[in-house]
Amino acid sequence: MNDLARNPPGDHRIRATAVGGAVRALAIRSTHTVEEALRIHGLSPVGTAALGRLLTGALFLSADLKNATDSVTVQVRGDGPLGGMTVVAEPDGTVRGTVRNPVVDLPVTPRGKLDVGGAVGAGTLTVIKDLGLKEPYVGQVDLRSGEIAEDLAYYYAASEQTPTVLGLGVLVDASGVRQAGGYLVQLMPEAGDDVAAWLEERVLHFPEVTWLLEQDLGPAHILDLLLGDPDIRYHAAEPVSYRCPCSRERMERNLIALGREELRQLADDPEGIRLECHFCDRRYRFRQAEVRSLLANPAPGGESHAQEEA
Ligand SMILES: [Zn+2]
Structure with a gap:
């Protein structure tokens, strides 16, 4: 696959397998998708970061949907000032979301970061998959930190029994969304403890997603750097976007x-x-x-x- 096919311009997600099939990975650039959410809802910076991370996270979940009519809904219910978020993603790479209080303002954290965890608060994360069956699949976990990435990783581990590392980031400045995206790496059942330890080590010192995107690195570049596997195998990149199918x-x-x-x-x-x-x-x-x-x-x-x- 040539570099343009692996790193197309614009918002997209790309899937890969690496380490001889022991690891499955996914990375997303969602800058315009999150920008559209900001425009529609008039989000404050911390609202943009919170909803932007959840929109991007839902695009990981929807990558596993099989049929065109399937969908996945992610609800975050917390006692923080945002008052809850709901995001719906479809298999075609479209996603939409809403937040109860879009214009929450909080002081930045001591590390100078937008306080997403404080805006979300304590509560639950619920994943509802409509797979065209009589009943939807519903999985729920308690929020770990409200920072979304950690909460989704915990959901994958606890509800889907899939060890997962996940990074999500939204960089906001005065003009809007500068960068948004994320990566996800999951251990396949055949992965041994050595692969788990290796992955933990790789992620530990890995830079933030938005910093990498700022360096003009695309989703596939991010997986190249994160996994360092010359034999990584990519699937075709798929466009992602914010779209509401209401009529x-x-x-x-x-x-x-x-x-x-x-x-x-x-x-x-x-x-x-x-x-x-x-x-x-x-x-x-x-x-x-x-x-x-x-x-x-x-x-x-x-x-x-x-x-x-x-
Ligand atoms: Zn609509």
Whole structure:
């Protein structure tokens, strides 16, 4: 694979296997993805770092999805001032997210870092994988530090029994997001204790992701440096981006899913209904006549679905 194929410009993720198959790795550049989240939500610097890390982390999780209709949702619920974040990633490399309080401001840590852990607080991290089965897969762990990378690594180890090292970073300056990205390395079941010790040693003194991105190193360069394996094997790089798939039709389905009783009450309002998507801030307006027509002609299957939901 030539260098341009391994290191394309723009946001992307790249997967690799190394150390004779004992290690699987993934690295991401998500600068524009996080910048888009900042633009949509008007995030403060610490909000940008927190949501940006979670968006990037969800792109690791979605890399394992098999079918086009699968999705993964990651919820962080903490007692800090951010008040919780939700991120949804799809297998095509798109991701979207929302945070309850986007404009949290906290003093930097003694080391001069944005205090993501303080903004998130203590709480839980929940991963919900919708794999098209009757029930979604749900895994939950307590937050370790609220710094996101450590929390996700703990989730992989505790919930998926996969030893994982993970780095995430978002560098914010006055003009916006300078750099964002991350790496993940997992030990395959055949990896011995020697590989685990070797990896721990490699990660210990490894520079921060955003510093590496600042040096104009792409995701594959970062894995080259981290693993130092000349026989590392890369898969094709995949673009990643911030995208919300909401639409008027989806909003109609959501309204119908509220159930007949609630919809009838909403239809009484001569002003109609205004809905706002939490992930992209797009606004949808339904006039009273339109709400009434939803009531009169629920979408096929809508009625029974609404009953189940009620
Ligand atoms: Zn939306």
